[in-house]
Amino acid sequence: MKRSRRNFLKDIGLAGIGISFTGALGACSHRGGRTLNLYTWDTYIGKHTLPDFEKAAGAHVNISLFANNDELFAKLRDGNPGYDVIVPSNDFVERLHQIGALADIDHAKVPNLANIDPRFLNPPFDPGRKVSVPYTWIVTGIGYRKSKVDGVPDSWKWVLDSDRYKGRIGLLAEASELFEIGTKYLGLPANTADPATIARVQAMLLKQKPNIATFHDDNGQDLLLGGDIDLVIEYNGDIAQVMREDKDLAFVVPKEGGILASDGLCIPKGAPNPDLAHAFINFVLDAHNGAHIAETIRYPTPNKAALALMPPDYRDSPVIFPPADALAKCEYSRYKGLQVQAAYEDAMTRVRAG
Structure with missing residues (x-):
């Protein structure tokens, strides 16, 4: 049986999370309290990552999905429609940064950057990781x-x-x-x-x-x-x-x-909740949270602390x-x-x- 986006999200326990399949915001807004608007790829988050973050942060997550980088870029080209965290690939990090669409990452608010393998901290497309934090490599x-x-x-x-x-x-x-x-x-x-x-x-x-x-x-x-x-x-x-x-x-x-490729976590300029965005990025870079994400999505992780927690079928896979x-x-x-x-x-x- 084919897996649709909706079936996948139901399977990984996101039934209670605000979900948009068109990238539009507002339909799944949270009454009272803070909302993090996440714009990302399909099948690209851990089974319990978002509910766990909601509990830890006392906030709600609204997740919207894009099909490819071109669609993501089109959404941000003329201004941020309300996203707090986006997940572009390396060349699109460059494109978005060149048009001034990305906010600087405050490294002091992301202490879990210490978990990232140093090989991924100074890439040519974002020297010093000024506007992106490594999520996966591909x-x-x-x-x-x-x-x-x-x-x-x-x-x-x-x-x-x-x-x-x-x-x-x-x-x-x-x-x-x-x-x-x-x-x-x-x-x-x-x-x-x-x-x-x-x-x-x-x-x-x-x-x-x-x-x-x-x-x-x-x-x-x-x-x-x-x-x-x-x-x-x-x-x-x-x-x-x-x-x-x-x-x-x-x-x-x-x-x-x-x-x-290297997909990164970025905060677009004009993000409604930049502090919550930094908190989410730091949460994702935690060793245990990063390992949970890697186990679910099966992409190579740049998180050395998370990798140390992974089973051999992940670490030794010639596909991953x-x-x-x-x-x-x-x-x-x-x-x-x-x-x-x-x-x-x-x-x-x-x-x-x-």
Whole structure:
């Protein structure tokens, strides 16, 4: 059975939490007391994290969900509609910071930053973690159904440049990441701004489009689990989630290398409750709370204190923590400016319409 957002949230015990699926605020407001408005990804929080925070903080949480970074950016581009904490990926942290949409993080109010592995505290997209706090890190690869796929799909060719599994392939809908993956497959640096390279990837995707079942918005794992597709470009944590439900599913980082990302907790400028936002971020970075989140969402945690509490099936998983030789070929996505982003989005529009 396919898992909808509503079913997942019910399953993990958020029935009493204010939930919005469109990102709109206000419908689930809390009468009396403080409300934290959280805008995040689907299936991306611990089973008891929000109820536990509500109890600890004496506040209410209103959770809204976005499908991809483009949707998140569109909500914040013209001002904060009322969110206190958002969870953008690294390149979108850069984009939002450049347009002045993010407030500085007061590190004095987040003492649990001491739990974060130092490797994640000074990234190039946010030196010194001025506007973001690390939540997870991520690797993009190929999720697949072993019984339906002949061998291990260890190249992006299987999904980008082959008709072998026509009608059984799912690709990401997010323009920048899909084009970066296409560039990796061509043997070029992912973070290119070369118009000719973008045109090459566009042509490849247009040629491949008759073989594609869907361009998905953060639900490729559900499509794979439900049997709608047999191969999908997805994030390692999402595939790790559904592998617990179906042992026929697997994940691989292609030999050309994948895209690395780091999702961060940010406070948008104009947040109604900045002190509560800092309290929530600090709560999430607690060792036990961080371990609970990691156990639920199955993404790699940058929280070294939480990692020390995790069982071997998490710490030793080659899906959650791919081998070093595979990671060495991966690249962090970087924001390349409005002109390049527009070129990606225009090319993606032509692919979707073609």
